[in-house]
Amino acid sequence: MLQKIYDWIDERLDITPMWRDIADHEVPEHVNPAHHFSAFVYCFGGLTFFVTVIQILSGMFLTMYYVPDIIHAYESVYFLQNEVTHGVIVRGMHHWGASLVIVMMFLHTLRVFFTGSYKKPRELNWVVGVLIFFVMLGLGFTGYLLPWDMKAYFATVVGLEIAESAPVIGGFAKALLAGGEIIGAQTLTRFFAIHVFFLPGALLGLLGAHFYMIRKQGISGPL
Amino acid sequence: MHRGKGMKFVGDSRIPAERKPNIPKDYSEYPGKTEAFWPNFLLREWMVGAVFLVGFLCLTVAHPAPLERMADPTDSGYIPLPDWYFLFLYQLLKYEFASGPYTVIGAVVIPGIAFGALLLAPWLDQGPERRPIRRPIASSIMLLAVASVIFLTWESVDQHDWEAAAQQGAIVDFEVDEESYAFEIWTTQQNCINCHGGDMLGGAAAPAVFESDYSKEEVIDIIKNGAPGMPADQFEGTDEELEILAAFIANDGQDPEDD
Numbered sequence: 001m002l003q004k005i006y007d008w009i010d011e012r013l014d015i016t017p018m019w020r021d022i023a024d025h026e027v028p029e030h031v032n033p034a035h036h037f038s039a040f041v042y043c044f045g046g047l048t049f050f051v052t053v054i055q056i057l058s059g060m061f062l063t064m065y066y067v068p069d070i071i072h073a074y075e076s077v078y079f080l081q082n083e084v085t086h087g088v089i090v091r092g093m094h095h096w097g098a099s100l101v102i103v104m105m106f107l108h109t110l111r112v113f114f115t116g117s118y119k120k121p122r123e124l125n126w127v128v129g130v131l132i133f134f135v136m137l138g139l140g141f142t143g144y145l146l147p148w149d150m151k152a153y154f155a156t157v158v159g160l161e162i163a164e165s166a167p168v169i170g171g172f173a174k175a176l177l178a179g180g181e182i183i184g185a186q187t188l189t190r191f192f193a194i195h196v197f198f199l200p201g202a203l204l205g206l207l208g209a210h211f212y213m214i215r216k217q218g219i220s221g222p223l
Numbered sequence: 224m225h226r227g228k229g230m231k232f233v234g235d236s237r238i239p240a241e242r243k244p245n246i247p248k249d250y251s252e253y254p255g256k257t258e259a260f261w262p263n264f265l266l267r268e269w270m271v272g273a274v275f276l277v278g279f280l281c282l283t284v285a286h287p288a289p290l291e292r293m294a295d296p297t298d299s300g301y302i303p304l305p306d307w308y309f310l311f312l313y314q315l316l317k318y319e320f321a322s323g324p325y326t327v328i329g330a331v332v333i334p335g336i337a338f339g340a341l342l343l344a345p346w347l348d349q350g351p352e353r354r355p356i357r358r359p360i361a362s363s364i365m366l367l368a369v370a371s372v373i374f375l376t377w378e379s380v381d382q383h384d385w386e387a388a389a390q391q392g393a394i395v396d397f398e399v400d401e402e403s404y405a406f407e408i409w410t411t412q413q414n415c416i417n418c419h420g421g422d423m424l425g426g427a428a429a430p431a432v433f434e435s436d437y438s439k440e441e442v443i444d445i446i447k448n449g450a451p452g453m454p455a456d457q458f459e460g461t462d463e464e465l466e467i468l469a470a471f472i473a474n475d476g477q478d479p480e481d482d
């Protein structure tokens with residue numbers, strides 16, 4: 001049955017070449033932990049991706065309850081945490097996943113660095129990786145404000161003060177992020193938009209480039 | 224690719240009529256123990272992923288995500304703390320050479336150099352050597368950077384007063400005595416309930432009636448004259464009932480006689 005459906009679609013859209021292109025690639029011995037245990041360091045990229053998927057899915061469920069305005073934001077998070085069935089797990093996954101993804105990404109960066117995998121011809125992929133790093137930190141920073149509790153608010157105040165201290169663009173950067181002079185209703189709306197639309201969009205684009213380059217170039221050889 | 228005459232298409236589309244076989248690539252001639260990513264490797268990875276996921280779920284159940292009380296921008300005494308992975312930056316800004324008039328150094332120059340160097344690593348370290356031992360400069364700079372980040376994070380955690388932090392952020396819970404006469408009066412005040420909720424603990428439109436530490440007289444004044452966002456003269460009842468309710472509110476939800 002599945003085969004029939006596949007053939008039906010394949011006849012119309014010729015998906016076999018595309019599918020074989022995605023599915024067919026080799027896992028060399030030196031990156032396979034089944035053969036060399038120390039190769040587990042090569043798993044950090046994949047684990048980062050795994051946690052990123054968890055973040056996207058749990059985040060989607062969070063937005064089913066979250067209300068991005070200063071009157072309801074806290075209430076909605078409180079409600080999700082304390083009243084909604086399994087809400088505490090969904091929020092917990094997004095909260096701890098945010099930390100985990102940073103840890104995994106850090107380990108992945110160290111693996112790439114210490115195996116010298118950023119060298120020719122993989123310079124561009126390294127640059128894309130560092131941009132992903134920045135996007136991830138941005139997601140962490142903007143997401144921290146969203147529950148609109150005490151720690152969220154005052155951490156953002158400090159963060160924006162730091163941004164403001166930058167020469168030349170500081171004032172502009174702060175106004176852009178805060179949406180005005182005071183850190184309040186506008187800031188929360190901005191951070192929500194940045195956290196949920198702008199940065200994930202950038203992240204998906206960068207991840208696409210990252211994976212395309214890995215597939216095109218293959219993983220770096222053994223040391 | 225097949226081109227030119229003799230090509231057959233599906234209908235009037237550009238899909239070639241000739242089907243390509245869907246056969247996985249053969250890696251037996253590849254060096255070493257190379258194996259196929261799909262499905263061999265991925266199936267095994269999924270099992271590892273499942274174990275990872277179970278561990279992760281246990282963590283989320285054992286440690287619910289923290290939530291402090293609702294943001295109060297006027298509370299200037301609050302000691303702020305960013306999420307842990309920004310602590311190294313936060314700590315850096317506490318040192319004399321990177322704070323006050325030198326904030327630019329801590330906020331822009333040092334992180335700028337560090338992250339700029341990270342971004343440009345492929346051009347700063349152009350040699351063909353890949354083993355970390357054979358490129359001692361690059362490796363030691365990276366080790367130094369990692370050590371500094373760990374050190375700064377450690378210092379920051381060490382210097383933070385965690386007990387005070389837990390207290391300043393704690394959600395304040397009021398125990399409302401719902402058996403009391405005063406609470407009975409409250410249940411008849413539909414106006415108040417609309418904004419402050421049937422449990423007196425507030426809602427979207429208004430804070431808990433116990434929010435600030437007002438005296439009985441101040442509470443009566445607010446109820447009679449209103450407050451920003453709260454209309455005046457909403458109370459329906461006798462002055463005596465108003466007194467009882469106000470005393471109950473001023474006493475954070477308990478009858479004053481009881482204690």
Ligand code: HEM
Nearest residue numbers: 042045046048049109112117125126129130132133219220
């Ligand atoms: C969301 C974040 C990221 C994800 C999901 C991700 C994913 C991956 C994956 C699956 C690989 C294949 C090899 C492996 O697993 O180790 C890889 C390779 C690579 N990554 Fe990442 N990565 C991320 C962030 C980064 C960052 C922050 C950097 C560097 C600053 C980076 C630089 C590289 C480079 C240069 C390679 C090629 C390494 C080689 O061929 O040996 N990536 N990435």
